[in-house]
Amino acid sequence: xxxxxxxxxxxxxxxxxxxxxxxxxxxxxxxxxxxxxxxxxxxxxxxxxxxxxxxxxxxxxxxxxxxxxxxxxxxxxxxxxxxxxxxxxxxxxxxxxxxxxxxxxxxxxxxxxxxxxxxxxxxxxxxxxxxxxxxxxxxxxxxxxxxxxxxxxxxxxxxxxxxxxxxxxxxxxxxxxxxxxxxxxxxxxxxxxxxxxxxxxxxxxxxxxxxxxxxxxxxxxxxxxxxxxxxxxxxxxxxxxxxxxxxxxxxxxxxxxxxxxxxxxxxxxxxxxxxxxxxxxxxxxxxxxxxxxxxxxxxxxxxxxxxxxxxxxxxxxxxxxxxxxxxxxxxxxxxxxxxxxxxxxxxxxxxxxxxxxxxxxxxxxxxxxxxxxxxxxxxxxx
Numbered sequence: 212x213x214x215x216x217x218x219x220x221x222x223x224x225x226x227x228x229x230x231x232x233x234x235x236x237x238x239x240x241x242x243x244x245x246x247x248x249x250x251x252x253x254x255x256x257x258x259x260x261x262x263x264x265x266x267x268x269x270x271x272x273x274x275x276x277x278x279x280x281x282x283x284x285x286x287x288x289x290x291x292x293x294x295x296x297x298x299x300x301x302x303x304x305x306x307x308x309x310x311x312x313x314x315x316x317x318x319x320x321x322x323x324x325x326x327x328x329x330x331x332x333x334x335x336x337x338x339x340x341x342x343x344x345x346x347x348x349x350x351x352x353x354x355x356x357x358x359x360x361x362x363x364x365x366x367x368x369x370x371x372x373x374x375x376x377x378x379x380x381x382x383x384x385x386x387x388x389x390x391x392x393x394x395x396x397x398x399x400x401x402x403x404x405x406x407x408x409x410x411x412x413x414x415x416x417x418x419x420x421x422x423x424x425x426x427x428x429x430x431x432x433x434x435x436x437x438x439x440x441x442x443x444x445x446x447x448x449x450x451x452x453x454x455x456x457x458x459x460x461x462x463x464x465x466x467x468x469x470x471x472x473x474x475x476x477x478x479x480x481x482x483x484x485x486x487x488x489x490x491x492x493x494x495x496x497x498x499x500x501x502x503x504x505x506x507x508x509x510x511x512x513x514x515x516x517x518x519x520x521x522x523x524x525x526x527x528x529x530x531x532x533x534x535x536x537x538x539x540x541x542x543x544x545x546x547x548x549x550x551x552x553x554x555x556x557x558x559x560x561x562x563x564x565x566x567x568x569x570x571x572x573x574x575x576x577x578x579x580x581x582x583x584x585x586x587x588x589x590x591x592x593x
Contacts, residue, residue: 237404243267245295245443248409250395257362259411260439262293262343262350264312267443269293271350271357273369273383274457274578275418275435276563283429285422286321286544286563287379288330288578289371291350291357292555293343314341315555316352318371320379321545321563322424328547328562329373334554365389367416367437381420383435385413388491392467398440399481400471401447408442414457414465414487434459436578449473452583454505454524456541458566460575463489466539468526470498470505472583478505486531494531503528508540511560513549518584520560522546538569541577558585 238247245267263269273289292315314337319330333353335341342351348359348367355371365385372378390412392398398410416435421428436457451474458466465487471479482498482505496502507521523542530537541564548562559582566575 237407241267241405241443243297243443247405247443248397248407248441250397252396252409254391254396254409254411256389257347257359257365258345259409260348260359262345263441264293264295264345266441267295268445269441270439271348272438272440273357273435274561274563275381275383275416275433276459276576277418277422277431277433279422279429279431281429284323285431286323286548286578288317288319288561289355289357289369290318291316291343291352291355312337312341312343314343314352316355317550317552317555318355318373319548319550319561320373320377321548322377323544323563326545328545328549329376330550331373332550332552332554365413377422377424379420379422379431381418381431381435383413383416383418383437385416387413387415387487387489390414390487390491390493392485392493394495400442400445401450401479401481403444403447405444406447408440408445411439411441412467413437414467414491415459434576436465446471447479449475450479453580454521455580455582456524456526456564456577458539458541458575458577460566462574464532466526466528468503468505468528484526484528486528488532496528508542511543511546513551513558513560515549515551516558516585518549518558518560520549520581520584522560522562522579522581524579539574540567541565541579542567543579557582560584 246265271291275287277285294313296311315334317332321328340353350357357369359367367383369381392410397407400406418433418435420431422431450471452472453469455469468484471482473479478498484496484503486494504527506525508525509523510519511522512519526539544563549560551558561580564577564579566577568574
């Protein structure tokens with residue numbers, strides 16, 4: 212009798228899950244067998260900060276702006292990527308040297324005063340040299356690491372070096388609530404129902420730590436932004452790349468905006484701008500006359516790849532606090548901030564920017580990412 216009750220309970224739960232998936236129009240799995248982010252799915256933390264190997268693509272992404280006690284300024288980026296192998300490979304490999312998960316990590320540092328840009332990268336199969344916990348935020352790739360050391364305060368320790376140029380040890384603590392983007396809890400990237408992600412963000416973290424550079428150790432302070440994105444199909448087939456920014460305004464608010472570029476050169480209707488207020492509440496705006504605009508003001512041509520990037524942009528958006536249109540111009544603090552993917556084959560520009568208003572006054576800082584301006588991105592996130 213007990214077994215029969217359990218069987219009926221299983222059928223009931225299974226039917227509820229299936230009916231919810233059918234009602235949302237979002238399949239539970241891709242054709243390859245990877246999970247698809249589901250609308251209105253409650254994420255459980257701190258577990259959700261960890262790795263999700265049932266999804267094909269995942270990354271943890273940090274950018275920030277740092278100042279030393281002596282006045283030196285730096286921008287930094289740390290991105291841990293995880294790419295799943297085919298479903299048939301998963302679970303079959305040697306646990307010490309696997310092939311089901313590929314880790315690609317990139318780190319970058321902009322020395323603003325010196326006008327120099329440094330970056331480094333690693334790529335490895337999962338195993339002793341590349342690791343991501345499924346239970347908590349705990350990433351390791353060679354000597355580089357990112358770990359949440361306190362789940363109550365959500366403090367995060369990050370350590371990395373860039374060849375023999377610099378070494379950083381940073382501790383970050385969120386000063387605003389965590390944001391899960393998307394009105395239904397998923398971030399859409401195209402008309403295909405599987406082109407969506409769970410998009411988890413700390414929009415403002417206080418940073419402390421140190422940097423060893425030019426033969427000296429400097430104490431650092433500053434602010435950072437952290438994204439964690441989980442997906443199995445990040446881009447629809449008609450998209451060739453994106454222009455993306457994370458803006459931290461001096462008034463305590465933030466803006467995330469991205470322009471998804473279609474193969475015919477026009478912006479996708481799934482391009483979006485999101486205001487985050489002082490309490491962490493979000494207001495969404497689509498691209499177009501009633502939403503926001505994104506204008507490319509000036510360009511930088513890479514002497515390495517030949518790619519031409521629109522590194523100065525102007526965004527016009529309605530400020531939800533005042534209801535008035537605002538103009539924000541993002542301009543690079545250092546022109547040359549291109550990451551050339553010698554190992555993973557992807558080239559893109561990612562750099563620290565100043566944010567100014569219509570009068571030319573400095574009103575915040577940003578990171579700007581420009582991807583797909585050569586052919587290196589094709590197929591990488593599909």
